[in-house]
Amino acid sequence: MTLFRSLGPAMSALAKLLRTTAFRLTLVYLLVVALFAAFLLGYFALNTRRLINEQIERTVTSEVSELSDQYDIGGLRRLVYIVESRANQPGSNLYLVTMPNGAALAGNVGSLEPGVIESVGWVETAYRRLDETEGEGHVALVKVAELPGGFRLLVGRDLAERERLFRIVATAGRWSVAIVLVLGLAGGLFVSRRVLRRVDAMTDTTRTIMAGDLTGRLPIAGTGDELDRLASNLNVMLDRIEALMRGLKEVSDNVAHDLKTPLTRLRNQAEAALRNADGEGDYRAALEKTIAESDGLIRTFDALLMIARAESGELRDNMAAFDAAGIARDVGELYEPLAEEKGLSLRVEAVATAPVRGNRELVGQAIANLIDNAIKYSVLTLEAEEKAAQAPAPALAEVAGRPAGGPDEIEHAPASAGSPLSPGRAEGAEEAGQQAPRAGDNAPPEIVVRARIVADRVELEVADRGPGIGAGDRVRVLDRFVRLEQSRSQPGSGLGLSLASAIARLHGGDLRLEDNAPGLRAVLSLPRAAPP
Amino acid sequence: MSPMSRLSSAEQDTATGSTGADKGHAMRLLVIEDDRDAAEYLVKALREVGHVADHAADGEEGLALALAESYDVLIVDRMLPKRDGLAVIGALRGKGVTTPALILSALGAVDDRVKGLRAGGDDYLAKPYSFAELLARIEVLARRHGGREETVYRVGDLELDRLSHRVVRGEEEIVLQPREFRLLEYLMKHAGQVVTRTMLLENVWDYHFDPQTNVIDVHVSRLRAKIDKGFSQPLLHTVRGAGYMIRDTVAG
Numbered sequence: 020m021t022l023f024r025s026l027g028p029a030m031s032a033l034a035k036l037l038r039t040t041a042f043r044l045t046l047v048y049l050l051v052v053a054l055f056a057a058f059l060l061g062y063f064a065l066n067t068r069r070l071i072n073e074q075i076e077r078t079v080t081s082e083v084s085e086l087s088d089q090y091d092i093g094g095l096r097r098l099v100y101i102v103e104s105r106a107n108q109p110g111s112n113l114y115l116v117t118m119p120n121g122a123a124l125a126g127n128v129g130s131l132e133p134g135v136i137e138s139v140g141w142v143e144t145a146y147r148r149l150d151e152t153e154g155e156g157h158v159a160l161v162k163v164a165e166l167p168g169g170f171r172l173l174v175g176r177d178l179a180e181r182e183r184l185f186r187i188v189a190t191a192g193r194w195s196v197a198i199v200l201v202l203g204l205a206g207g208l209f210v211s212r213r214v215l216r217r218v219d220a221m222t223d224t225t226r227t228i229m230a231g232d233l234t235g236r237l238p239i240a241g242t243g244d245e246l247d248r249l250a251s252n253l254n255v256m257l258d259r260i261e262a263l264m265r266g267l268k269e270v271s272d273n274v275a276h277d278l279k280t281p282l283t284r285l286r287n288q289a290e291a292a293l294r295n296a297d298g299e300g301d302y303r304a305a306l307e308k309t310i311a312e313s314d315g316l317i318r319t320f321d322a323l324l325m326i327a328r329a330e331s332g333e334l335r336d337n338m339a340a341f342d343a344a345g346i347a348r349d350v351g352e353l354y355e356p357l358a359e360e361k362g363l364s365l366r367v368e369a370v371a372t373a374p375v376r377g378n379r380e381l382v383g384q385a386i387a388n389l390i391d392n393a394i395k396y397s398v399l400t401l402e403a404e405e406k407a408a409q410a411p412a413p414a415l416a417e418v419a420g421r422p423a424g425g426p427d428e429i430e431h432a433p434a435s436a437g438s439p440l441s442p443g444r445a446e447g448a449e450e451a452g453q454q455a456p457r458a459g460d461n462a463p464p465e466i467v468v469r470a471r472i473v474a475d476r477v478e479l480e481v482a483d484r485g486p487g488i489g490a491g492d493r494v495r496v497l498d499r500f501v502r503l504e505q506s507r508s509q510p511g512s513g514l515g516l517s518l519a520s521a522i523a524r525l526h527g528g529d530l531r532l533e534d535n536a537p538g539l540r541a542v543l544s545l546p547r548a549a550p551p
Numbered sequence: 552m553s554p555m556s557r558l559s560s561a562e563q564d565t566a567t568g569s570t571g572a573d574k575g576h577a578m579r580l581l582v583i584e585d586d587r588d589a590a591e592y593l594v595k596a597l598r599e600v601g602h603v604a605d606h607a608a609d610g611e612e613g614l615a616l617a618l619a620e621s622y623d624v625l626i627v628d629r630m631l632p633k634r635d636g637l638a639v640i641g642a643l644r645g646k647g648v649t650t651p652a653l654i655l656s657a658l659g660a661v662d663d664r665v666k667g668l669r670a671g672g673d674d675y676l677a678k679p680y681s682f683a684e685l686l687a688r689i690e691v692l693a694r695r696h697g698g699r700e701e702t703v704y705r706v707g708d709l710e711l712d713r714l715s716h717r718v719v720r721g722e723e724e725i726v727l728q729p730r731e732f733r734l735l736e737y738l739m740k741h742a743g744q745v746v747t748r749t750m751l752l753e754n755v756w757d758y759h760f761d762p763q764t765n766v767i768d769v770h771v772s773r774l775r776a777k778i779d780k781g782f783s784q785p786l787l788h789t790v791r792g793a794g795y796m797i798r799d800t801v802a803g
Contacts, residue, residue, distance in 0.1 A: 310681075317679055318761060318763065321677075321761065337665055349756060349758075350758075352730060353756055353758075353762070353766050353770075354766055356766070356769040356770055356773055357764060357765070357766045357769045359769075360769050380758060380759055380760055381760075383758050383760060384758075384760035384761075387758075387760060387762055387763070388763070391762070391763050391764055394764075515763070
């Protein structure tokens with residue numbers, strides 16, 4: 020019972036082995052090989068038998084005709100004499116001469132099957148020689164001829180040789196089939212086990228992956244065979260899935276944080292309005308705030324959706340050739356007045372054409388995001404400069420009744436308010452409506468939008484003079500929602516850079532963040548297309 | 552937010568209610584939308600501003616109504632029971648009905664818009680939208696259908712010649728940058744109608760993305776400085792919560 024039980028797993032393992040594709044294929048091959056071997060040997064045996072028969076027949080026929088001739092020449096006496104002399108030689112053929120009444124006259128045959136001597140022609144018969152009394156009977160192929168005068172002559176040859184040969188061939192056949200079967204089965208089991216072990220390893224890995232551990236990878240034997248290729252392809256697939264899952268988790272974490280914060284604010288405002296509002300004006304103000312807040316939420320949500328769709332490659336359908344340099348010029352022109360209003364200057368340096376294949380809207384959106392970012396952070400630097408400029412004369416600022424450094428102050432501060440230590444900042448450029456001169460301290464912080472062709476890439480660059488991003492943070496900021504601490508107070512969803520990065524990847528390119536010394540240089544590098 | 556408040560404080564606000572309907576342009580509209588609340592809200596709001604609005608709750612009903620009645624504009628939700636919004640528009644266009652259609656869709660991405668317009672829609676608005684945006688767009692759609700393609704646009708004493716690219720206010724010639732010219736051209740083409748910021752971005756710059764900041768406002772205020780500065784009668788008005796409108800307030 021215990022033995023049986025312990026055999027249980029082994030049996031099931033064997034059963035599993037026998038069910039493998041490799042083993043079944045082996046069985047099919049074995050059957051084919053065995054049938055072929057059997058057919059070949061059978062054919063060989065039959066032909067050999069026929070050949071031996073023919074040989075015997077030829078010998079016997081010639082001897083019969085020779086003896087008949089002798090009978091014709093020298094009569095019965097001569098025949099008997101020759102037969103007797105031949106019959107007594109060792110290993111001789113069978114001979115028998117009978118009287119018309121059937122009595123033996125000469126020869127070495129002791130007994131025959133009944134009726135053999137009566138019928139003229141060929142026959143296979145059991146016989147016994149004269150000198151044998153007991154023992155196994157032999158089989159011979161004999162020919163009976165009738166001589167003139169009613170005498171009969173029988174000449175035959177023992178078939179033992181033929182039977183022996185046939186047996187040898189049959190034995191060889193059985194052995195070879197057996198060997199083929201044994202070797203084939205063993206080989207089949209061996210191959211199946213090897214394959215099964217690798218497939219089992221893969222199955223185990225997939226099971227742990229299915230259980231939720233996405234870090235597992237299929238083992239690769241290193242032989243480069245079809246299983247290896249399958250495994251490495253599956254591993255690539257797993258990498259992709261893992262990245263997507265990580266992205267999804269990150270998104271849900273970030274959504275929880277960055278969407279819930281404004282939602283909470285929204286709710287609180289509504290509650291506060293219900294509780295405290297005094298009259299229509301308050302309600303109106305609260306509702307307007309609510310709309311503005313929900314617009315912000317919608318914007319964040321749209322950006323998230325867009326990133327998700329860009330990353331899934333879903334937007335790849337509507338791709339066409341367009342001129343990225345033209346987009347840089349257009350979007351630069353779109354933002355130039357805004358930059359100027361903020362006390363910055365925005366300049367576009369673009370090659371004549373820079374063909375890219377992709378989605379014009381999305382690339383436009385990416386550049387817009389980069390410029391938007393550049394403006395936002397350049398304003399930060401302006402603010403900081405303003406603070407620094409005001410620091411030596413804090414009393415002055417307080418007299419003016421101004422909380423230091425609010426964004427409104429930057430835009431509205433008249434140039435004259437600047438202390439001697441801040442000799443005319445950006446405000447000077449506001450009226451001019453044109454490029455401010457670049458040289459000297461009077462130049463407003465400059466944002467440069469560039470479009471250029473570098474080898475087989477089209478590079479769209481937005482360079483600013485803002486605070487820049489430390490080398491350590493440059494990769495991290497491309498993630499969704501990441502805003503460096505210094506910019507937490509800035510408006511914006513924190514999705515601008517990650518959307519630009521997702522758009523770059525959708526087009527087979529990437530977004531690089533570099534040091535503009537000082538400031539940030541964001542380079543959207545896209546594959547160059549054939550000129551449209 | 553600050554530049555925005557500066558704009559609105561510096562300029563005359565026009566009341567939100569000053570729409571086409573006020574001037575006797577009541578439109579017949581069909582809202583095909585399966586969400587009961589959304590449809591109810593929309594129909595009510597459209598009636599409040601003086602339009603006549605019918606409602607169909609699914610694609611089949613919408614198609615039947617659009618074929619049987621004569622509407623100025625169709626407002627079609629993209630995803631509808633029984634028959635998809637795009638299929639409804641396709642079927643109408645197949646039968647030779649050219650009533651302008653505005654597609655509403657929760658799918659806002661760029662390619663969906665392209666699909667919608669390709670299917671025969673005339674404009675596309677992503678949900679959630681502001682009612683002011685929707686209203687501005689259907690009014691422009693209804694007018695476009697009427698066809699207004701003159702070579703010279705006139706609003707008050709402002710004149711824009713589309714062939715010679717000359718802009719004159721009173722006796723004075725105004726020099727505009729090419730983009731400013733296109734901006735003014737679009738505003739004057741839809742004189743008396745509210746034109747939203749996204750409509751300007753779409754039609755003057757040909758971009759459909761959300762610029763996140765008030766880039767358009769700055770362009771408009773530059774244009775305003777050129778055409779209104781020094782004249783007693785402002786023509787380019789900010790419509791609070793909606794957009795802009797060019798209009799001669801004296802002439803009505």
